[in-house]
Amino acid sequence: MQNQSNYIVEVTDLKKSYEKVDAVKGVSFSVSKGELFGLIGPDGAGKTSIFRILTTLMFPTDGQVSVLDFDVIKDYKKIRSNIGYMPQRFSLYQDLSVEENLAFFARIFGTTIEENYDLIKDIYVQIEPFKDRLAGKLSGGMKQKLALCCALIHSPDVLILDEPTTGVDAVSRKEFWEMLIRLKDKGITILVSTPYMDEANLCDRVALIQNGEIMSIDTPEKVIENFGRKLWAVKSDKIYQLIKDLKSLEFVDTVFPFGEFLHITLKTEDLNQDELISILTENNHKGIQIQVIEANIEDCFMQLMSTSE
Amino acid sequence: MKKILYILQKEFIQVFRNKTMLPLIFGMPILQLLVLVNAATLEMKSIDMYVVDKDLSSLSHKLINKFEGSPFYHVSGVSFSIDEANEAIEKNQADFIMHIPYGFERSLMRENSTQVQLLIDGINGTAASLINAYSSSVINSFNRNIIVDLTKMPQIKELNPIAVETSYWYNPELNYKIYMLPGILVILVTVISMFLAAMNIVREKEIGTIEQLNVTPIKKFEFIIGKLVPFLIIALFEMAFGLLIGKLLFDVPMVGSLGLLFGFTVVYLLVVLGIGLFISTISSTQQQVMFISFFFMLVFILMSGIFTPTESMPLWAQKVNIINPFYYFMRVIRMILLKGSGFWDISREFFSLLIYAIIILSLAVWRHRKVA
Incomplete structure (x- = not known):
């Protein structure tokens, strides 16, 4: 050409x-x-x-x-x-x-x-x-x-x-x-x-x-790298209640449903897994699963979307 | 240029693969010509007549017999009461009343003149005036015979000093069929070409294939020629097919040159296809095409002079007809077929349509670019 x-x-x-x-x-x-x-x-x-x-x-x-x-x-x-x-x-x-x-x-x-x-x-x-x-x-x-x-x-x-x-x-x-x-x-x-x-x-x-x-x-890869924060996947028996509760918690930044899990980011990096579980147990949640995961493109997209708003 | 051939090839494959197309192309002309040419008649047959004979004389019987003997009349009721007769008209059982008053015969004998009353249902003005004309002519001829009968004297000479000898040119028997067939053929050819062309292009828009075509290096004129030529060919075929039916079934005279007729048809089709193309550029669905072309078609057909002579229309309507392509073709096809007009007789229509074709095609092409 x-x-x-x-x-x-x-x-x-x-x-x-x-x-x-x-x-x-x-x-x-x-x-x-x-x-x-x-x-x-x-x-x-x-x-x-x-x-x-x-x-x-x-x-x-x-x-x-x-x-x-x-x-x-x-x-x-x-x-x-x-x-x-x-x-x-x-x-x-x-x-x-x-x-x-x-x-x-x-x-x-x-x-x-x-x-x-x-x-x-x-x-x-x-x-x-x-x-x-x-x-x-x-x-x-x-x-x-x-x-x-x-x-x-x-x-x-x-x-x-x-x-x-x-x-x-x-x-x-x-x-x-x-x-x-x-x-x-x-x-x-x-x-x-x-x-x-x-x-x-x-x-x-x-x-x-x-x-x-x-x-x-x-x-x-770069898009994912740029995510730059710890991402948690959370699940409990009552997923709808969980969304509501997480959103009301002060230290939680974003909550997005992803299939059966919720992907959340926190405003602070200080909390660990056990502390999170205990907070949720206080709110009467059962069957809590929680772990740190790798962000994917969709997470990046959602994050970019919420910051641009 | 080769690309035009590929588009043509594609169009013909699609046209003939479409299951409704072949019946449409072959069935429609046969059906329309057979049905419409025979049905769209201005002749009156079996006029329903209601007789109120208050005289009951031999003369009144003779008059009624005269009507009954004619194939055009059918006596649907007899009564002495004019009210009953009126009722029959209101119920649509009779088209007109012949009222023979009491003393019909006597007054003729004594005073050499008498009266008959005709009461005609005037809802359909054309029919009413035809009934009037027919009936008057029946009574007139009855009149002439009465004088002979009553005076018992052989009539020496025709009473009218000026004899009117009428002869109808180009259609001596006033056969309406050979007048109607070319007109219906015009409509047929127009519908086929205008609708099909417009629908075809809009269909590409609806399905989205026009997008795929637009990103190809096809030039605009190649696309348009490729779209119009198939329908030009189909319409010309339709014309030939219709003329063949006219010749075989109705024995329509073809006095003029068929070459001239087809030459004129091509120019006419350019106009019609141009209108079709233009409609397709301003619509985005087949439904819109249907409505828009139906609207124009209806106005154009009724104003074209297929039934009523355009010369008797008001002046403004005659002016409107300048943009009515039907009007030109309706005149010319009859002139060529029935009168045998040559090119110079139709040159005004020919060049008018040629200019029309140039204008409408450029307009359509210009609009087409904006859409694509």
């Missing part, structure tokens, strides 16, 4: 406003060549807006955005030939067969299935037995694979995937991420968004995004 800078995607102070809401409020980030970059955040955080601007489907309200050193406003046509985009919603032709869809998108990009077969081979072999089946009749996981094939068929330099694993079962999700990592190894730069925090660990770098603002950009 004709890259002058080292960055494949460069976003500076991007803003996007719709009629009533500001969806993206001044976001900056950059993605290097060959990186697997994750945009992690809940629904409505602005992930799709950012991706739609990167894929030139939408103009930014303000700010500089370039993909492969092309400006998204001036050179949108050049960007389109070199990116692969997989929208959040399955948007292939349901009334065309698997093979017809793939062939159509290949031809539209001026190539053929055969020419870039190497790139999609790993994925396509899984759906090839169903190549005559209409795309609308495929299962969710199959649809994702087909959509990925269609986004890859013209051998793009950048792959932009908007929540590819939303609504897909756990096994297919795992498979899908394995495919992404293999693609990354082939040198394709990948931007992926997801609301699932556990997927963040698979990215090279992640941007945690909330309400149109990026709270943190770093490698998943």
